[in-house]
Amino acid sequence: MPILRFLVRRLFQGAIIVFLVSALIFTLLRIVPGDPVRLMAGGMAPEALIEQIATEMGLRDPIYEQFGRYVGGVLQGDLGQSFVRPANGAAVGGASFDDSTRSERAKVLDLIAQTAPKTIQLALLAMVFALIIAVPIGVWGGLNPGRLPDRLALYLSSVLVSLPNFWLGIVLALLLSVKLNLLPAIGYKGFAYTILPAFVLALEIAPFIIRNLSVSVAGVMGQNFIDIARVRGLTRNQIIFRHAMKNSAVPLLNLLGVQFSMLLGGVLVIEFIFDYPGLGLLTINAVMQRDFPLIQGIAVVTAAAFVLINIVVDLLATTIDPRLDY
Amino acid sequence: MSSIDITPPRAAAREKTVSARIWHLALSSVEFRIGLVVFTVLLLATLFYPWLSGIDPLKMAIREKLLPPLFLGEGWSWAHPLGTDQLGRDMLARALVGLRYSLLIGISTTVLMVMIGAMVGLFAGYYGGRVDTVLMRLTDAQLSIPMIILAITILGVSRPTIPAIIVVLGLAGWPVYARVMRSTVMAERKKEYVRGAMVLGATDLRIMFTLILPLVLPPMCFVAVLDIARMMIFESVLGFLGLGVQPPTPTFGNIIADGRKYLMNAWWIATMPGVFLVLTLTSINLMGAALERARNAIYGGA
Numbered sequence: 001m002p003i004l005r006f007l008v009r010r011l012f013q014g015a016i017i018v019f020l021v022s023a024l025i026f027t028l029l030r031i032v033p034g035d036p037v038r039l040m041a042g043g044m045a046p047e048a049l050i051e052q053i054a055t056e057m058g059l060r061d062p063i064y065e066q067f068g069r070y071v072g073g074v075l076q077g078d079l080g081q082s083f084v085r086p087a088n089g090a091a092v093g094g095a096s097f098d099d100s101t102r103s104e105r106a107k108v109l110d111l112i113a114q115t116a117p118k119t120i121q122l123a124l125l126a127m128v129f130a131l132i133i134a135v136p137i138g139v140w141g142g143l144n145p146g147r148l149p150d151r152l153a154l155y156l157s158s159v160l161v162s163l164p165n166f167w168l169g170i171v172l173a174l175l176l177s178v179k180l181n182l183l184p185a186i187g188y189k190g191f192a193y194t195i196l197p198a199f200v201l202a203l204e205i206a207p208f209i210i211r212n213l214s215v216s217v218a219g220v221m222g223q224n225f226i227d228i229a230r231v232r233g234l235t236r237n238q239i240i241f242r243h244a245m246k247n248s249a250v251p252l253l254n255l256l257g258v259q260f261s262m263l264l265g266g267v268l269v270i271e272f273i274f275d276y277p278g279l280g281l282l283t284i285n286a287v288m289q290r291d292f293p294l295i296q297g298i299a300v301v302t303a304a305a306f307v308l309i310n311i312v313v314d315l316l317a318t319t320i321d322p323r324l325d326y
Numbered sequence: 327m328s329s330i331d332i333t334p335p336r337a338a339a340r341e342k343t344v345s346a347r348i349w350h351l352a353l354s355s356v357e358f359r360i361g362l363v364v365f366t367v368l369l370l371a372t373l374f375y376p377w378l379s380g381i382d383p384l385k386m387a388i389r390e391k392l393l394p395p396l397f398l399g400e401g402w403s404w405a406h407p408l409g410t411d412q413l414g415r416d417m418l419a420r421a422l423v424g425l426r427y428s429l430l431i432g433i434s435t436t437v438l439m440v441m442i443g444a445m446v447g448l449f450a451g452y453y454g455g456r457v458d459t460v461l462m463r464l465t466d467a468q469l470s471i472p473m474i475i476l477a478i479t480i481l482g483v484s485r486p487t488i489p490a491i492i493v494v495l496g497l498a499g500w501p502v503y504a505r506v507m508r509s510t511v512m513a514e515r516k517k518e519y520v521r522g523a524m525v526l527g528a529t530d531l532r533i534m535f536t537l538i539l540p541l542v543l544p545p546m547c548f549v550a551v552l553d554i555a556r557m558m559i560f561e562s563v564l565g566f567l568g569l570g571v572q573p574p575t576p577t578f579g580n581i582i583a584d585g586r587k588y589l590m591n592a593w594w595i596a597t598m599p600g601v602f603l604v605l606t607l608t609s610i611n612l613m614g615a616a617l618e619r620a621r622n623a624i625y626g627g628a
Contacts, residue, residue: 013463020467025479032483154357158615162607164559166566167582167600174589174597215622258469265474269563283475284567287482295479302475303467 007311014307019071021303022296026070029292030063036083036290074300079108080293082286108297111282116301118188119267119278122198126263127256129202134209139245141210142217153214157207165266169200169273186275197274204266205259212255216248250317257313260306344624345544351620352548352613361612368606372425381419384574395594409594411585420576421599425606427577431492432558438496440550443503444543450504451511452534462508465501474498474563481569488571495560499553503546510542548621552614555607562603578603 037054038045054060058069073080085106141153176196177185183196220226221244229239264280271280279298286294342350352358395409395417408417450461480494514520515538523533564570565579573580578599585595 013466016463017467020464024467025476028480029483032480151357154615154619155612158357158611159604159608162555162604162611164562164578164600164603164607166563166579167597167603170582170586170589170596171600174593178590265563268474268478269566272567284478287478290483295475299475299479306469 003315006314010307010311010314014304014311017307018300018303022071022074022300023067025296025299026067027063029295030066036292070296077109079112079297079300081105081107082111082294083291084289085111085291085294108293111294112279112297112301115277115279115282118276119271119280122194122201122271122276122278123263123267125194125198126201126205129199130205130209133202134206135213138210138213139217139240139248141214142244142248143221143240145214145218145221150214150218153210157210160203160210161207163203165200165204166269166273168203169197169270172196172200173274188275188277193274193276197270197276201263201266201270205263208255208259208262209252212252213248216251217244220244220247246320250321253313253317253320257310260309264302345548347624348545348548348617348620351623352616355616355620357612358616361609361616364605364609365613368425368602368609369429372422372429375422376419379419381416384415384576394592395598408598409592411581411595412588412592415576417594417598420581421578421602424576424578424581424599425602427488427571427575428558428561428603428606431488431495431561431571432554434492435495435499435557435561436550436554438492439499439553440503440547442496443500444507444539444546446500446504447507448511448534448539451508452515452530452538454512454515458508461504465504468498469501474560477560477564478567478569481564486564486569486572491561491564491570495557499557503550506546506549507542510546511538514538514542545621545625548617549614551617552611555610555614558603558607558610 035050035054037050037057037059051060058066070080082105137153137156141150144150173185173196176182184193185196187193226239226243229243234242267278268280268283270276271278272284275281282294283298285291286298395407406416406418408421410416411420446461446465450458450465476498477494481490484490520533520537523537528537561570562577562579562582565577566583568580568583570579571577573584581599582596585592585597585599588595
């Protein structure tokens with residue numbers, strides 16, 4: 001079974017990647033200045049108490065011991081507990097060090113599981129929008145290389161790629177939401193709140209799809225079998241949809257796999273602007289609050305998602321194009 | 327070239343190096359020229375306007391606060407073509423000074439990441455085998471961390487200064503170059519001139535740095551132009567999140583983040599610097615896209 005061998009090999013390599021990522025982030029968080037215990041306990045806490053809490057939490061052990069403990073936890077499906085977020089979801093903030101009402105800390109895995117579906121919804125909708133915008137333009141440009149449609153596609157993608165997502169988000173929120181009152185923008189109270197963020201995200205991804213498609217369609221259209229298809233008497237539409245598009249799908253899939261991290265960066269900023277309660281907003285808050293376990297957890301989960309998505313992309317690519325080898 | 331008088335022009339064209347041919351082809355395209363003109367104007371403006379006009383981008387004038395841009399709204403004046411912000415600071419001067427920092431960080435970051443990527447790719451592609459496996463797994467690991475998470479993590483927990491921002495963005499962006507470099511070096515390594523140099527007894531380092539690198543680096547640099555724009559966007563995103571160059575130094579990111587609070591009654595603070603940023607980025611991207619196309623056309627044709 002070549003497919004089984006492929007899966008085992010890729011999953012093994014993926015495990016190594018996730019391990020490297022977590023090791024990198026873990027070390028990084030421990031060597032940068034700034035004591036998270038100070039933030040947890042509050043500015044007024046005495047030094048002795050800080051040391052006591054830090055020792056109890058194992059934060060004064062050597063880094064490799066802490067990392068060993070962490071990896072042990074991750075292997076059992078335990079990503080640790082957040083430093084600052086309480087489990088009941090109450091507001092985070094200036095609780096003092098001897099606050100007796102402070103409750104159990106939230107589990108990192110729970111926090112991620114609560115927010116991830118929102119982000120996946122946003123990302124999927126953005127992908128749908130991006131494909132709707134980019135596929136016609138990219139294919140049209142690819143069918144007429146060097147001529148007006150190709151040029152238009154180039155200009156359009158150059159402009160789109162130059163729009164900073166946070167600025168575009170603000171401008172569109174101002175226009176569509178404040179002035180014209182068409183779409184809700186800030187927060188999340190239903191599906192409608194996903195549309196505007198997804199649209200901004202789509203405009204960010206679209207230029208890459210346009211460029212990729214117009215290059216690969218132009219490449220396929222220059223091949224022998226397209227000329228032969230004309231001789232065989234296939235109509236223009238049959239040639240485009242059955243031959244050109246199918247062959248251009250593979251590079252597009254690969255692009256989506258590679259650009260996953262860019263998509264995630266976009267999600268981060270856009271969720272921040274629109275106050276959309278997803279993984280991106282969680283990440284930014286975690287960084288601002290120096291919530292180390294949460295940052296690590298998010299890094300591990302996103303690295304794993306990256307690995308899995310790339311395996312799925314390669315599997316799909318071989319299904320579409322049987323000439324490809326595993 | 328003294329032979330140019332004797333040989334017909336076609337032969338002269340063939341003698342040109344690959345880089346010169348790419349330049350030539352790119353220069354002849356409309357989009358490159360548009361980009362170049364816009365970029366030059368903006369570059370001259372950012373270099374000379376704050377100095378010539380004598381306007382200090384940090385000087386506050388509370389009486390002149392929240393003036394709208396020219397012809398838009400009430401109370402505009404010729405002294406402040408793009409209006410003023412909530413403290414009466416001139417938006418045009420602020421945007422142009424912001425552009426300076428943006429260009430500085432964008433260009434140095436790209437240079438740094440091309441250098442790191444080229445080195446990693448050169449060693450991985452040349453030596454192959456175990457060196458290649460280790461370096462490429464490292465590259466994959468790096469690619470699988472979204473670079474923005476990495477960047478905000480490092481800058482969020484340490485103090486963001488300009489060198490720190492350049493290093494963080496540069497360290498986050500090299501893997502793509504390492505991959506491209508590795509594949510081209512692997513292809514070059516099998517060619518006859520490399521084998522010839524080996525037979526002549528050249529050391530590996532000599533072959534890598536005097537034969538292969540000068541040949542494969544310039545074409546990669548043409549593609550890197552597009553990344554200058556990408557890095558400028560990243561820099562402004564960091565500034566927007568409060569993790570970039572710190573106020574009072576104006577950068578696009580922190581001006582826009584600031585202006586967001588006054589969006590309802592002074593929309594121009596958040597939007598006008600963005601227009602500048604978009605213009606600059608579009609001009610760079612047009613040039614970059616033209617260069618990339620020229621490169622592909624020449625490699626595809628040759």
